[in-house]
Every structure is written in C-alpha cells, then in structure tokens.
Amino acid sequence: MGKSFRFTMAVCIFALAIPFLAGRAAAQADYTVINVENGGAIAGVVKWSGPVPKIPKLAITKNPEVCDPDSLKTRDLERLLINPDGNGVANTVVYLRGITKGKAMDLPEARETLNQKTCRYVPHIMLVPQDKPLRIESSDPVLHTVQMFGASTNNIPFPFQNQFIPVMMTHNGVVELKCNAGHVWMNANVLVVKHPYYAVTDDHGAYKLSDVPPGEYEIVAWHEGWQVQSEAKVLDVGAQVEVKRPIYSTPATWAKKVTVKPGEHTVVEFTISEKKE
Numbered sequence: 001m002g003k004s005f006r007f008t009m010a011v012c013i014f015a016l017a018i019p020f021l022a023g024r025a026a027a028q029a030d031y032t033v034i035n036v037e038n039g040g041a042i043a044g045v046v047k048w049s050g051p052v053p054k055i056p057k058l059a060i061t062k063n064p065e066v067c068d069p070d071s072l073k074t075r076d077l078e079r080l081l082i083n084p085d086g087n088g089v090a091n092t093v094v095y096l097r098g099i100t101k102g103k104a105m106d107l108p109e110a111r112e113t114l115n116q117k118t119c120r121y122v123p124h125i126m127l128v129p130q131d132k133p134l135r136i137e138s139s140d141p142v143l144h145t146v147q148m149f150g151a152s153t154n155n156i157p158f159p160f161q162n163q164f165i166p167v168m169m170t171h172n173g174v175v176e177l178k179c180n181a182g183h184v185w186m187n188a189n190v191l192v193v194k195h196p197y198y199a200v201t202d203d204h205g206a207y208k209l210s211d212v213p214p215g216e217y218e219i220v221a222w223h224e225g226w227q228v229q230s231e232a233k234v235l236d237v238g239a240q241v242e243v244k245r246p247i248y249s250t251p252a253t254w255a256k257k258v259t260v261k262p263g264e265h266t267v268v269e270f271t272i273s274e275k276k277e
Helices: 002-029
Strands: 040-048 093-097 113-117 120-122 125-129 132-138 144-150 154-158 163-169 173-179 187-193 198-200 206-212 215-223 228-236 241-248 252-260 265-267 270-272
Touching (some): 113 144, 125 132, 252 270
Parallel strands (some): 040 265, 040 270, 113 132
Antiparallel strands (some): 040 206, 173 187
C-alpha cells in the first residue's frame, strides 16, 4: 500500500505541474535565439517637447547622516530627467515590441543590479531577463526594505550594510520599487523582459539597439511617468510609525514603425511630452 500511495502522489504532483511547465515553455517559445547575420542597428534620441512639469522634491526626513551627505534637505524623485543641452530625456526605455527571434540576451550587467546608496536606488531603471535574478545590495548602514509591486510582489529587508540578495524575476512586465522603511522618496522601476532588444536612454536621451534581424518592427519609447498623483499612508517598518509615500502616474508610451535593412544603421527619434499614447 505504501508504494501504491507514493506512486499515486507522484502522479498527482506531476499532473499539477503540467500547466506550470507548459506556461514556462510557452513563455520561452515567445522568443527564439538565432545567429543574426548582417543585422542592422537602430539608434536615436528621446527628447522632451513643451513646458517642463513641476515635480515636487521630498524632504529628507529620516537618517539624514546617510541619506543627505550634501545637506540638501530635499531629494529629487528622479522621475523626469531632461538635459538642458538638447532636451534629451534620460531613463526612457526604447524597445522592439513583439520581436520573436534574434540575438541572445546581452543586456548590460549594470542594469541587472540594484544598489541602495545614500538612500537612492541606483540605477533608477533596470532591465532583467525573465527567469533571471535581480541582484540587490545595500551600501547604506541603515535599514532598507525593498517593496515590489506589479509583475512581481515582494518585501526584502536589508538590515545590514553591504548585504547582497539575488531575487528571481519569474514574470515579465514592470516591477515598481519603493522603500518600506520610511525613506519615502526612494523609487525605481524594473522591466523584466523576454528578449534583448531593450535600451535605456543615457543622460542625453540617446539609445542604440544593435544586431537587429532585418525586417519591419514596432519600436516603442516607454517612460515610467513623472507626476505625483497622490499619497498613500504606509507603515515605516523600522520606526513602526505611519508615513506618507507618493503614488506616481502610470507609465507612458510612444510607438513608431521602423524598417531595418541588412547591415544598415537606422535613426528613429522620439519626442515625448505631456501628451501620451
């Protein structure tokens, strides 16, 4: 009877696992790695147009000896960074929507790692392949708790300086990060992606996608959103007091069609503003 029971249990467990395994296989089948021969490149700049929104700065109300080394008293939320020399917009993600085959994953390692440094998330925008870890650390000698919303939900405490924790990102999509330990200005976003054709614009708004198979694509500029819409009352898990934390506007996107020719460089520029897709 013992062997029969174990066999029955094994069959049941396997049956329950089938939908999960099928879902994982389907997700992996969404994109196929091929040898890209004579691929093209897409590059350009994302620029801001129109009046620049006024985005409030938040007072540094906790651990100023760590969070405010320059005694600025307030912290920029880093939601909209416009270069005064040319109006380039940093931290915009440009990607190919719906591409099904191409090069292997080669996202920048620096975008797959998050550091909590002087009570900031560095970098502010991350790109992590699906089913790979986001490597999180804290350079600060104070308690941080990374709270995740969106495609993944989690609460990860960092009570010790230089603590390092890898977090598997199993669902593609956008994951919003905030601190649950009273540092209410801390915010960032992670894009968990299925293919490598993603780029984050630099300080001048520039981006580049390389080794793109020749063909026609939809190229998208994604921005996390910059307005503070309201506040939410949350518990500072360290001090055990209630604090107010910003709620931001939803992400905005702008899309275009692009044709990539063999071995050629194609320029696609984006102009973004308060008007969204």
